[in-house]
Amino acid sequence: MQLDALWQFMQVDMDADRFEAKMRQSENRQKLIKQRNFLMEQQTNMKKLESDISVMKDRLEAIGDESVRLEKVLNGLLADIETNPPKDADDAAQKMEAVKKLLNTLTRYEHELQKMRQDSENRDRQQKEIRVRAAKTKVEYDQLKKQYDVEFKSDSEKLNQMRANIEQEAKRVDAKLLERYHAIKQHCTPPMARLINGQCSGCFMSLPSATMLVLKDKDKIVECDNCGRIIYAED
Numbered sequence: 001m002q003l004d005a006l007w008q009f010m011q012v013d014m015d016a017d018r019f020e021a022k023m024r025q026s027e028n029r030q031k032l033i034k035q036r037n038f039l040m041e042q043q044t045n046m047k048k049l050e051s052d053i054s055v056m057k058d059r060l061e062a063i064g065d066e067s068v069r070l071e072k073v074l075n076g077l078l079a080d081i082e083t084n085p086p087k088d089a090d091d092a093a094q095k096m097e098a099v100k101k102l103l104n105t106l107t108r109y110e111h112e113l114q115k116m117r118q119d120s121e122n123r124d125r126q127q128k129e130i131r132v133r134a135a136k137t138k139v140e141y142d143q144l145k146k147q148y149d150v151e152f153k154s155d156s157e158k159l160n161q162m163r164a165n166i167e168q169e170a171k172r173v174d175a176k177l178l179e180r181y182h183a184i185k186q187h188c189t190p191p192m193a194r195l196i197n198g199q200c201s202g203c204f205m206s207l208p209s210a211t212m213l214v215l216k217d218k219d220k221i222v223e224c225d226n227c228g229r230i231i232y233a234e235d
């Protein structure tokens, strides 16, 4: 009986599929994927911090240069006031105004520098934290990877054995029928269903009496009208 052989084939085929799914869902594998994603995230954060720090350094340098220049102007102005004291009240007010303006700008720069130094310290601290976290995760990852490699090797061997069994069982099934099985499996798995109380046990639809009659002929292959599975009627 062709269908008995196909039913037998399906058991080993489904076993292998289930085992493969279990391998993919392995706790160690899921953990490794999470850790790898975390490490990649830290790399992105690091790059962002490095780029922020480089922009800040440029700005620090620019402000530093500008402060030095303004201080020179201020000192020149103060020296000028000493050598040429103001002629009258208006002149004095004008010179004071110029000094005040320079001092205000220098104070603003000083505040900005302070804020940037603080930002820079924060970023340094963030970088250190990221490095520590990443290093810790990398150690855990490497340890787990070693464990997982052993697990994967043994599981792969088992899966290969299962695949060899599938090939053995496939030899006992008609090639055309096997092709049909695989086509059904594309959209419906498992691709065969037992006939139980006149129903397809895959989708629980009752089979029409005409189909039930066809099923009496053991050499006819019948697919469920509703779900498309091959109906397997035991004696």
Ligand SMILES: [Zn+2]
Residues within 6 Å of the ligand: 193, 200, 201, 202, 203, 204, 205, 224, 225, 226, 227, 228, 229
């Ligand atoms: Zn069905």
